[in-house]
Amino acid sequence: MKRAPFPEPSPFVTLPGKWRRLFAWLLLIALLPLLTACNDFDEEFSVRSAESTVTVSRDGFARVSETFLVRALVPLNYGGVYVDIPQRFQNARGSAHWRDFVFLAARREGREEHYSIENGVRGRSIYIGERHCKHCSPDLPVGMNAIGIDYRLGRLVREEAGRQILALPAYLGSIHDLRAEKRVKLTVPAGGKLVSSGSAERGYKIESGGGNEFLVSFDAGDADRVSPDIEIEYPLGTFRTAGDLDPIRWWLSDYSNAVLAALGSMIAASFIWLRLKQLKRNEASNLASIDHELLQRTSPALAAYLFRKGLADWRATGFFGSICRLAIMGEFRLSSADASGEAERRNVTDRVGGLSSPFSREAWPLSLRVARGQLTWLPLSDARLSIVEALKGGKSEYKAAALKEYTEFQTQGRSAEWVLLFTLLSICALTAYLSGLQYFMGAMLVVATIAMVYIQMARRPELAGRLATDDMGALKAAILKLIGLPAVFFLLLIYVVRHPPYPEQMSATIAIGLLVALLVIALSLPKPLTGQIRDMRDNVFLLRRYMLGEIPGPAMSVETYERYLPFAIALDAETTWTSKFDKWRSDAGITTYEPDWLIRPAVQEA
Incomplete structure (x- = not known):
């Protein structure tokens, strides 16, 4: 069966951006008399x-x-x-x-x-x-x-x-x-x-x-x-x-709006106070030594994210650490795990990495799968893959993968936030209903939402075209962005201007605005760490201190060096960790170090 071809793009879609915007504004100006023709x-x-x-x-x-x-x-x-x-x-x-x-x-x-x-x-x-x-x-x-x-x-x-x-x-x-x-x-x-x-x-x-x-x-x-x-x-x-x-x-009926406003303010203030108290408790460390089982579940990307305040670009160091871990696991050979490094694909029968994964590929951390995908689908150049080019193409996807790993462990506070959101929005809705402001507040909410949509599209233009999967989708998206949403925005804005709150409704309007402001503040605060993610963070800090030689830890060996090398790269401690390994190798009389996962030996002494 033959498929019908897609229709040609509308001339409106093919117009330059400035002409599309001008056309949309002229159309809105023409619609304004109809929008303002309300009942008198x-x-x-x-x-x-x-x-x-x-x-x-x-x-x-x-x-x-x-x-x-x-x-x-x-x-x-x-x-x-x-x-x-x-x-x-x-x-x-x-x-x-x-x-x-x-x-x-x-x-x-x-x-x-x-x-x-x-x-x-x-x-x-x-x-x-x-x-x-x-x-x-x-x-x-x-x-x-x-x-x-x-x-x-x-x-x-x-x-x-x-x-x-x-x-x-x-x-x-x-x-x-x-x-x-x-x-x-x-x-x-x-x-x-x-x-x-x-x-x-x-x-x-x-x-x-x-x-x-x-x-x-x-x-x-x-x-x-x-x-x-x-x-x-x-x-x-x-x-x-x-x-x-x-x-x-x-008494409650006489002061219903005041009671609701006070109740909502108390709930929001209590949540903010408890959140600040939890954040203060997060500063304390719960671990005294490195937990190797917990470290096994921590990817280099997650480690870099947990230590992000001490890194110039946690996404880059985490990505390089992930590539190093993939190489040690036998997926690639590397010249070096940094911006100047290159990766070389390995055959399935040639994967004999020293640090094998106890999990199947489907059970790998998401960041590792994303990093492998960026290198796997990168165009070949003399059978070598540029690590920095892979990072450029997948930096945002890699960041999203690391954040998803973080949220999988960080679950505390989600239910409390949803309860707070539902409670305060219910109080705002009840106050608006009792005050006769439900249409006004609903219009204001939609106007604010549309304004935020356009602000986000201005800040991140790539989001604007996500729904446009084909020419017809692009046309629909253009109509929605240039005609639909602006028409709704101006229609509701005109309604808000022509139907402002009565003087006796101002107290309820102010109370709702205060509750919304408190809700924004409460949800904008950093999330407190769960016991598990806090232990992961403290474990990463202890590991970095160990690699820098500040605290004792596992005895040095080739296996120990390779096991912690991806984390050393992710935590910006590779130089110190490698120097520590070279000193141990010199003291042990080991003259060469030629791991299978390197394209050429990292160190070779006579």
């Missing part, structure tokens, strides 16, 4: 008036029924309105308290209507209007529409100094923060005494309707959303007494 409530609706009826029962709860007269100005509109129901009210002393909320019903023109509930810092936002679906009209009819909502508010009574104070919210619900004329009829139990009354400064007026009724009125344009409560004093026993757990639940 003031041009579609007008709130004419609002009336509320509040009836307080002896249990301290209030049933609220509100009706808003909303005129739809244009035939094509959003299809509904948001009624903002406050649950956080301010008493006469300036203290803010949270009321329980129970939704009862939503109506339009006296009939039950579709609704949805969202959270906010001050309470709930109830969407009332047509359901947005494929087979229904999304628009409200032009003209007057009566929007109604019923709900219950709780925790309106507090006790102090042998009396009970009924604190009634003055304004209650509003639509889209529009300050229309409003009248609130309050019906309360008999026997109360009005403590506070309305005034021009408060933004409302109170008229007594006789007995246990009050009429609160607001003029259009008054500062109605921050009006203090109306307080009525009653004798003890008028309303139900609070239970033992009610004060705790009320």
